[in-house]
Amino acid sequence: MNPSAITGTPLDYGIIVLYLVGILIFGSIFRRWSRTTKEFFMASQRFPWWLIAISCISVVVGSYSFMKYSAAGYSYGLSSTMTYTNDWFLAPVFVLGWLPIIYFSRVTSIPEYFERRFNRPVRVAALFIMLIYMLGYIGFNFYTLGIAVQALLGKGFLGIFGINFAALNMGAGHEFYQSLGGTVLGWSLVAALITGLYCAFGGQTAVIMTDLIQATLIFLAGMVILFLGVHYLGGWEALWQGLPPGHRLPFSGFNSPEKFPFVGIFWQDLFGSSLATYFINQGMIMRFMSVKSVKEGRKAVYFVILLMMPLAGIAVASAGWVGRAMRTYGMIPADVDPDKIFVIVSAIICKPGMLGLVMAALIAAMMSKVNALINGSAAIFVNDIYQPFLAPQRTDKHYLRTAQIASMMVAVVGIMLVPIYLQKHSIYLAHATFQAATTPPLIVAVLLAIFWKRYTPAAALATLVAGAVAMAVSLVWPSVIQPFAVIHGVGAGSGYDYMRAMYGMIVCTVIGVAVTFFTKPKPESEIVGLTVSTIPQGKRLYKGRELNDRESGDTILVKLVADESAGDKAILHADELGRMKARTGDFLYVADRHWWWGGLRSLHVTAGEATAKSGVLFLSPAQIEEGKLHAGEMVKVEKIL
Amino acid sequence: MKANLWQWLYEYAVGGAFFGVTLWLCFRLGGAEADHPEDRKTRLILILGLIGYFCGHGLWMFMVSR
Numbered sequence: 001m002n003p004s005a006i007t008g009t010p011l012d013y014g015i016i017v018l019y020l021v022g023i024l025i026f027g028s029i030f031r032r033w034s035r036t037t038k039e040f041f042m043a044s045q046r047f048p049w050w051l052i053a054i055s056c057i058s059v060v061v062g063s064y065s066f067m068k069y070s071a072a073g074y075s076y077g078l079s080s081t082m083t084y085t086n087d088w089f090l091a092p093v094f095v096l097g098w099l100p101i102i103y104f105s106r107v108t109s110i111p112e113y114f115e116r117r118f119n120r121p122v123r124v125a126a127l128f129i130m131l132i133y134m135l136g137y138i139g140f141n142f143y144t145l146g147i148a149v150q151a152l153l154g155k156g157f158l159g160i161f162g163i164n165f166a167a168l169n170m171g172a173g174h175e176f177y178q179s180l181g182g183t184v185l186g187w188s189l190v191a192a193l194i195t196g197l198y199c200a201f202g203g204q205t206a207v208i209m210t211d212l213i214q215a216t217l218i219f220l221a222g223m224v225i226l227f228l229g230v231h232y233l234g235g236w237e238a239l240w241q242g243l244p245p246g247h248r249l250p251f252s253g254f255n256s257p258e259k260f261p262f263v264g265i266f267w268q269d270l271f272g273s274s275l276a277t278y279f280i281n282q283g284m285i286m287r288f289m290s291v292k293s294v295k296e297g298r299k300a301v302y303f304v305i306l307l308m309m310p311l312a313g314i315a316v317a318s319a320g321w322v323g324r325a326m327r328t329y330g331m332i333p334a335d336v337d338p339d340k341i342f343v344i345v346s347a348i349i350c351k352p353g354m355l356g357l358v359m360a361a362l363i364a365a366m367m368s369k370v371n372a373l374i375n376g377s378a379a380i381f382v383n384d385i386y387q388p389f390l391a392p393q394r395t396d397k398h399y400l401r402t403a404q405i406a407s408m409m410v411a412v413v414g415i416m417l418v419p420i421y422l423q424k425h426s427i428y429l430a431h432a433t434f435q436a437a438t439t440p441p442l443i444v445a446v447l448l449a450i451f452w453k454r455y456t457p458a459a460a461l462a463t464l465v466a467g468a469v470a471m472a473v474s475l476v477w478p479s480v481i482q483p484f485a486v487i488h489g490v491g492a493g494s495g496y497d498y499m500r501a502m503y504g505m506i507v508c509t510v511i512g513v514a515v516t517f518f519t520k521p522k523p524e525s526e527i528v529g530l531t532v533s534t535i536p537q538g539k540r541l542y543k544g545r546e547l548n549d550r551e552s553g554d555t556i557l558v559k560l561v562a563d564e565s566a567g568d569k570a571i572l573h574a575d576e577l578g579r580m581k582a583r584t585g586d587f588l589y590v591a592d593r594h595w596w597w598g599g600l601r602s603l604h605v606t607a608g609e610a611t612a613k614s615g616v617l618f619l620s621p622a623q624i625e626e627g628k629l630h631a632g633e634m635v636k637v638e639k640i641l
Numbered sequence: 642m643k644a645n646l647w648q649w650l651y652e653y654a655v656g657g658a659f660f661g662v663t664l665w666l667c668f669r670l671g672g673a674e675a676d677h678p679e680d681r682k683t684r685l686i687l688i689l690g691l692i693g694y695f696c697g698h699g700l701w702m703f704m705v706s707r
Binding site for chain 1 (some may be wrong): 644645647648649651652655656657659660663664666667668670671672673674677678679680683686687690691693694698701702705
């Protein structure tokens with residue numbers, strides 16, 4: 001067995017090529033769902049909870065997750081799932097605070113939220129931080145995909161397509177990464193091209209619909225590895241007995257081992273990574289902006305955190321658990337490198353065809369993570385730079401075309417970062433460091449902004465700028481983290497890195513609170529709907545009239561009839577409005593009666609005055625066209641607000 | 642069970658405090674309303690979910706230590 005790479009069969013390569021071509025075609029067919037900027041960025045808020053939930057998994061599983069968590073699973077056992085099972089603590093503030101705020105205020109990006117909640121300087125500061133964060137992150141994902149694929153297939157795979165990027169490996173860099181250069185860049189380029197194309201064609205709809213396939217593939221590959229591994233070992237009992245007793249527990253040691261201490265993971269993952277994912281990740285925000293209602297968004301959160309996150313934790317780490325049991329039974333050497341355990345286990349258990357599936361899953365994990373970032377970066381460019389500063393007052397068609405070009409350009413910028421990462425590994429480290437330094441200030445600024453009306457624009461700016469400086473200080477002089485590490489018994493070195501999130505959260509909160517007391521807040525009338533305490537007013541502003549959301553009615557099935565006189569309203573019989581507990585002026589959601597359309601054929605519309613004819617819904621031909629519905633067919637109608 | 646007891650308590654004490662304070666704030670500040678059926682249902686699901694995770698981790702530790 002060669003632990004550095006596996007030789008795939010033609011069947012494996014065929015599966016990979018089939019996947020790449022298939023996902024490009026599938027993503028591109030959603031062009032007709034992206035004819036306005038609202039459709040391109042927010043998919044017209046049409047999707048049901050289950051589609052958003054599946055799509056969210058793509059945010060938390062990247063191409064490198066399989067390598068990273070398999071290594072953790074091999075070294076520390078089932079406690080590798082810690083990071084996938086602690087997000088529920090964040091659920092209240094997300095579902096009751098942040099989700100209704102971003103949904104009802106119709107913000108399209110975090111910087112835009114900061115301008116509306118504070119002022120333009122805060123928006124610009126957030127914009128600067130987020131753009132560097134997101135573009136660097138896209139490049140990082142392309143880069144790690146190349147590394148992951150190369151680890152599995154070696155350097156020769158792209159050669160079968162006659163592709164040789166070795167010549168592009170420039171200059172002297174880190175020895176290991178330099179040696180990988182050609183193939184890494186080749187893989188990154190193929191993935192970037194495909195992802196950029198379907199994002200430019202299909203916008204947010206393409207992102208969410210392709211995620212459905214990609215998330216399925218990620219889970220399927222993870223479970224295939226687990227079941228094949230268990231079969232190879234001789235059953236579940238053999239897997240369990242093959243794990244050392246300490247590896248069977250849900251948590252690692254409180255403050256040891258140094259590279260995987262429970263308390264360090266808890267702070268770094270929950271209050272660093274997870275908070276950032278739910279509150280400042282543009283890709284995540286845009287997914288929830290695409291859901292058909294806040295109620296459906298809440299359901300998506302429950303499903304993601306209660307079911308899909310634990311399953312994802314199993315999918316990405318199972319190769320490590322199987323590998324550890326193999327080591328117990330002497331099937332693999334005891335001194336095997338944990339970072340290569342995913343490759344080694346895959347090489348042992350994968351039959352022809354299975355390797356192709358695993359490879360496709362790795363590519364899917366990267367593409368689904370990057371597609372949302374591409375769409376999110378394009379949204380930030382168009383909404384936060386191009387429209388307000390460079391080309392105001394243009395047509396929506398103009399901004400749509402700009403968004404499509406921006407999507408391709410973002411993919412190009414991301415790919416241009418790969419050779420830089422390859423050449424100078426220190427730049428990759430610098431980006432990781434920048435990310436660690438800027439995440440806590442952004443998170444604290446968002447949390448204070450939504451919970452505390454008194455939180456001032458000057459304080460928000462200080463939190464972002466001085467907070468980032470304080471984080472940078474901790475990178476230069478890690479000893480400032482010492483008090484937070486010492487009380488948890490965590491040692492210097494990696495331990496300080498883990499406790500940096502706690503340091504950042506506390507320091508940024510102190511800065512934000514202190515500056516607030518000496519500066520002037522924005523008038524309450526200007527922040528309606530942007531804080532937790534003003535959500536009900538924000539909801540009313542969103543609807544434009546009094547709310548009717550205390551009584552839940554039935555979902556009704558009626559025949560769709562085209563009628564020009566309906567205008568922009570939905571006309572129904574009074575009895576049908578009654579069954580939905582809806583009144584004239586309420587927001588309704590009209591959708592194709594088949595669930596598998598997943599909201600692709602749907603529309604939000606306001607209820608008009610009741611008609612005398614029952615069993616039918618009158619909509620104007622323009623509304624029917626906008627919803628991609630067909631007159632004469634049965635449709636489902638429900639009250640939203 | 643003993644090997645993980647402190648971690649289990651720490652996770653649900655610190656994480657639970659964040660959970661509890663933010664849930665309380667959402668209702669206290671008026672973002673969610675105690676007399677709104679949907680908000681009440683959301684609060685119930687949130688609390689049941691927390692209890693579910695707490696018991697799930699506890700049960701896992703108990704089963705391992707048997």
